[in-house]
Amino acid sequence: MSTIAIVGAGPQLGQAIGRRFAAEGFDVALIARNRTTLEGVADSLSGAGVRAEVFPADVTDRPALHAALTAAEERLGPIDVLEYSPAPAPADLRRAPLVEATKVTVDSVLDQLDLYLLGGVAAVQHVLPGMLERGTGTVLVTSGAGSGPIIAPHVANVQIATGGMRNWILNLHAALAGTGVYAAHVAIAAFIGQGGHDSQPQTLADGYWRLHTERTEAELLVQDLPADYLEQGLADKFVES
Template identity: 75%
Template sequence: MNTIAVIGAGPQLGRAIGQRFAAEGFNVALVARDRTRLEAVADRIAAEGTRVEVFPADVTDRPGLQAALAAAAEQLGPIDVLEYSPAPTPSDLTAAPIVDAAHVTVDALLPHLDTYLLGGVAAVNQVLPGMLERGSGTILVTSGAGSGPIIVPQVANVQIATAGMRNWILNLNAALSGTGVYAAHVAIAAYIGQGGPASEPEAIAEAYWRLHGERAEAELFYDDLPAGFQGLADKFQDS
């Protein structure tokens, strides 16, 4: 049986991705900081009838994150799909405030590099060797669309970090050509669960299943913002 690991698994998109893959027979490993919240998400996914386990870890604790993924592989089998979508909480944004492009400092940038780029590198480093050895695997990395397709100067320190993550995954997609391992970036321009039908977590999760199955695109730009809307910087969604 195949296994998907969802890192940053919250009650909306992470839960929906887990459910979508579980519906196809995947075991599901959920990784995030809060065990209680993870267990609530796991209870919803378990209704699909597959095995779901939780592995609490903080993406900024890179050895801890890698240990969680190693434990997931030991309990559920090799990780066939890695989905990485960390999302800040209000307390995170209090500790590491958002700043605009004219006020970026090294100190303002470092926490977000830890969360997005360095955490993503650590997660991929943990699963990629096994995928390459098996000649199969999928890596899907998620950020807001300000990582590249949309310019959001109000949240520049976050977008510098997510842009670095996006660039790396696009290059990884090219580097893995012919290996049987597929990597793609998903840039989401939507208020998850707060817009029209296309903004519902289940609709977005369907796009992840399509990416995994078709393995054709280096990047999916998922756009469900109102026409002309310029307020993307105003909202952050738990994945």
């Protein structure tokens, strides 16, 4: 049995990805801060006959993240697919508010780096050595499309962090050529579940499965935003997982 670990798992994208991969025979490890939310996702998946286990951890707490991934491996076996899609909670945004490009400061960027880039590095580096040793594995890292494919100057401090994460994954994709391990970035310019067909969680989950099976693209860009997105000054959707 194969295992997918979804870091930042929530009731929309994370649940849909779990269900999509489970339909192909995967067990599902769910990792996020809120145990109650995780248990709700696990219950939904289990009701559909999926083996889903919860491992609560905050990605900014590196020892806790490492412990959660280790526990998932002990319970479900080696992690064959890692999907990383952290989403800020309201408390995060109060502590580290969104900042427009001309007002970026060092302090406004640090918390975003911790959540997106450094948490992503920690999660990937936990699973990558085992994948390389086995000669197989998939790493899928998700952010809002302001990470690079689309410019979003009204949330520039976030995009500094997600842009760094995107750049690293695109380079990782190239560096892993010929190893049997595959990495790709998913850039979502959409209000998940609130727009058209492309924004629906199950449609997005199908895209993740295609990346995993076809293993060719370095990046998947999903666009389903209102035409006046920037003019309205809407906050970047990050990824409501």
